[in-house]
Amino acid sequence: MWLSLVAHAVCASPWAYITNQGEHTVSVVDLAQQKVTRTISVGKAPVGVAVDSVNHKAYISNVEGRSVSVIDMHSQQVIQTLDLPVAPVGLTVSRSGDRLYVADWYHDAIVILDTASGKVLTHMGVGKAPGGVQLSRDGTTLYVANRDSNDVSVIDTRSARELHRIPVGQHPFGLNISPDGKQLYVVNVFSNTVSVIDTVTDQVTATIAVGDHPYCVVADSEGKRLFVTNTGEDSISVIDLSTQKQIQKVRVPGTPEGIAFDAQHQQVLIASWMDNVLVVLDARSLKLLPAIAVGAQPRAFGQFIGGTH
Amino acid sequence: MKLASSLLMVIGCMCTPLWACGPDPQRVIEQVDITASPAQVAQALQHAEWMPRWHPQVQTVSIHTSITGTAEGAPETVRSLQLRNGWTLQETLRKHADAAVLEDSFMQGGSFPVSQYRGVIRLKVAPDQQHVTVTWTGRFNNQANQMEAPPGQDNATAVAGITAFYRSGLQGLKVFVETQAMASP
Known part of the structure; x- marks a missing residue:
């Protein structure tokens, strides 16, 4: 999201890249116009998104296609497909755009790619069934949610070594980091909680109750509130970070999955998988705005907002 | 939910499934239009013990309450x-x-070829209040919870199983509500 925030400060028209699992496409949503301006064919069953607003590329993980599609954000076309011997889920890109980190769910590993050449630099073991990935603000640490080992891997990106693992709740999946980088938020799907981790001590400092089967989390641009998608009950939990408590639940269309914060418009965007829409939530009033129709079974796992300079 | 008290019983343990949700969930959406009032459709569904009377695939149903299945330890209904x-x-x-949702169920176990x-x-009422659209939506993984699952436990089997279950069930519900079958003992 750091990249997204930078992009929001300098670009007029950010986009959301929404992976449509059911039709193997990505919907490109112009967030100023609040409509889909392009639908791009990618690999089979796309899930994850990472946006590099510096080099104007969006990376899409195709879990069944076992590949990563690279979209040029100027032409809004796929310019490269990286075939991988893995099942990619979550992915994120370094600040400069030179490295791509991809979670390999079925081999309990993280793949580090050189984005210029598309070559795999490292294939390193982490915990079981890694899903979400998140870089620290300075890019030196990669956090990986290991769903089946109930912990978060902490990886030094310079040495590509796993430093340690932080135990969290049952089945961690989505991750996000605070705007100041001091807190990491981890969604625990089976515990119905969010773990708050101090990124200096790498200790869990709070565990916050949310709704049923939560998947993904995002902080607002001021670091005051968290928004969590509850897939099992079709709602968004809104959390006040000063009290670390849920202050409201907002009912949304079916099976909300991916979530991101549009800092420019102060809106929360949520992909509702069952109803094929991108839900738009006003971050201040917590009122729903008109939803945007996207493709079939949208997931948008990761920080899916970015723009061009 | 109104339940027949004679069917209520406490079971000792309803174990949480140990499998994890896979990265590739499947979806089925089926719907049917029923010429009836919303209250009639709601009544049919709220009587969980009636399910064998309207769903042609269901032979028997039993309802239990479990006090161990939820994190809070609160009783929950298991069908x-x-x-x-x-x-x-x-x-x-x-x-x-959402009051329009008449049933929201989550799998705890069984041999149905799905997981998670x-x-x-969900009920959508026509303006004249005499017609309703009933939509049944399912999200699930294949039974093996693997991308390359063996035959019989794969996505195709899971989707076919849920699709047939929903289609026959909704057609059965339509007949049950629109005819006098619901009124009969």
Whole structure:
């Protein structure tokens, strides 16, 4: 999201890249116009998104296609497909755009790619069934949610070594980091909680109750509130970070999955998988705005907002 | 939910499934239009013990309450279905914040060829209040919970199983509500 925030400060028209699992496409949503301006064919069953607003590329993980599609954000076309011997889920890109980190769910590993050449630099073991990935603000640490080992891997990106693992709740999946980088938020799907981790001590400092089967989390641009998608009950939990408590639940269309914060418009965007829409939530009033129709079974796992300079 | 008290019983343990949700969930959406009032459709669904009367695949149903299945330890309702083809399905029945949702279930166990299954039945009422559209949506993984699952436990089997279950069930519900079958003992 750091990249997204930078992009929001300098670009007029950010986009959301929404992976449509059911039709193997990505919907490109112009967030100023609040409509889909392009639908791009990618690999089979796309899930994850990472946006590099510096080099104007969006990376899409195709879990069944076992590949990563690279979209040029100027032409809004796929310019490269990286075939991988893995099942990619979550992915994120370094600040400069030179490295791509991809979670390999079925081999309990993280793949580090050189984005210029598309070559795999490292294939390193982490915990079981890694899903979400998140870089620290300075890019030196990669956090990986290991769903089946109930912990978060902490990886030094310079040495590509796993430093340690932080135990969290049952089945961690989505991750996000605070705007100041001091807190990491981890969604625990089976515990119905969010773990708050101090990124200096790498200790869990709070565990916050949310709704049923939560998947993904995002902080607002001021670091005051968290928004969590509850897939099992079709709602968004809104959390006040000063009290670390849920202050409201907002009912949304079916099976909300991916979530991101549009800092420019102060809106929360949520992909509702069952109803094929991108839900738009006003971050201040917590009122729903008109939803945007996207493709079939949208997931948008990761920080899916970015723009061009 | 109004339940026949004679069917209520406490079971000792309804174990949480140990499998994890896979990265490739499947979806089925089926719907039917029924010429009836919303109250009539709601009545049919709220009587969980009536399910064998309207769903042609369901042979028997039993309803239990479990006090161990939820994190808070609060009682929850569990429905156990025995299908005519031998499959079984145990589901927790939950309350949904949307009043239009008449049923929201989550799989706890059974041999139905899916995993991590959630089913939602939603009602949409026509302006004249005499017609309703009932939509049954399912999200689930294949039974093996693998991308390259063996035959019989794969996505195709899971989608076919849920699709047939929903289609025959909704057609059965339509006949049950629109004819006098519901009124008969």
